[in-house]
Amino acid sequence: METICMRHGHPLWEKTIAFARGSSWRAGPVLADRMERNGFQAWERVIAAAEDGNIVGYCTFTEQDELPAECGFSPFIGFVFVEEPHRGNRISQSMIDEALRYAGSIGYETVYLMSGEQGLYEKYGFTKLREYDTVYGTRDQLFCRSTADPG
Numbered sequence: 001m002e003t004i005c006m007r008h009g010h011p012l013w014e015k016t017i018a019f020a021r022g023s024s025w026r027a028g029p030v031l032a033d034r035m036e037r038n039g040f041q042a043w044e045r046v047i048a049a050a051e052d053g054n055i056v057g058y059c060t061f062t063e064q065d066e067l068p069a070e071c072g073f074s075p076f077i078g079f080v081f082v083e084e085p086h087r088g089n090r091i092s093q094s095m096i097d098e099a100l101r102y103a104g105s106i107g108y109e110t111v112y113l114m115s116g117e118q119g120l121y122e123k124y125g126f127t128k129l130r131e132y133d134t135v136y137g138t139r140d141q142l143f144c145r146s147t148a149d150p151g
Helices: 013-022 028-036 091-105
Strands: 002-006 045-051 054-062 076-082 110-115 127-133 139-146
Touching (some): 002 091, 013 028, 028 076, 076 091, 091 110
Antiparallel strands (some): 002 045, 045 054, 054 076, 110 139, 127 139
């Protein structure tokens, strides 16, 4: 299994778009659209997990996620997804660790994550701060984690 931190132009960019568009999660096509239009700042990244050249998961490292910008938290790990047959193999953790390493390398000490999942991200070293209303009109939990020692 390989974890790749990439931006537009990477050899696996188009494969990741196709995978996200076809994923079983409704947010996948949203990510695919953003990747197709290269809707990322120069420092933002898409992290993908690949096995034998095939994409099996992805996440993003971006300035904003589903939390309104006026809340003042940044940057975020978002869009965390692993294809069903590959779940349970710590692929999400590997991608999150890669995002944390990258975040630390560009000077961030803390990274945030929004999720409705109960008890999942605490296993990856995140601390729940509180719940917030999202830009989508839903309510999710805000988590944070230091970039120090990312696995």
